[in-house]
Amino acid sequence: MKDNIRNNLVRMNNTSVFSDEYIRAEANIGNGLKVMIKVWAELAADCDNKREWNHFAKYVLNEVEDFGKIIKEENRGRLEVKKNE
Numbered sequence: 001m002k003d004n005i006r007n008n009l010v011r012m013n014n015t016s017v018f019s020d021e022y023i024r025a026e027a028n029i030g031n032g033l034k035v036m037i038k039v040w041a042e043l044a045a046d047c048d049n050k051r052e053w054n055h056f057a058k059y060v061l062n063e064v065e066d067f068g069k070i071i072k073e074e075n076r077g078r079l080e081v082k083k084n085e
Helices: 002-013 020-045 050-084
Strands: none
Touching: 002 020, 002 050, 020 050
16 A cells, blocks of 8 residues: 555656646545555454554554655655756
8 A cells, every 4th residue: 555655646746736647646545545544444343452452553553654754755756856847
């Protein structure tokens, strides 16, 4: 999933905001995140006690943090591309 987000962000960085490719990449990211949230919700329901819940919550927050780092890195790349133009 992380590679999917990174690849779609790269595609977005290399195309116009108004292009079909940009919109498609943006939609792919949204759909991927929607699936992840759905899976996490189903897995959260399987937690039997507070300890399991806390471990799962920590895992999910680490994943979200990783997604945030990827987005930040790729946004930095987009700014660098704009400066070079």
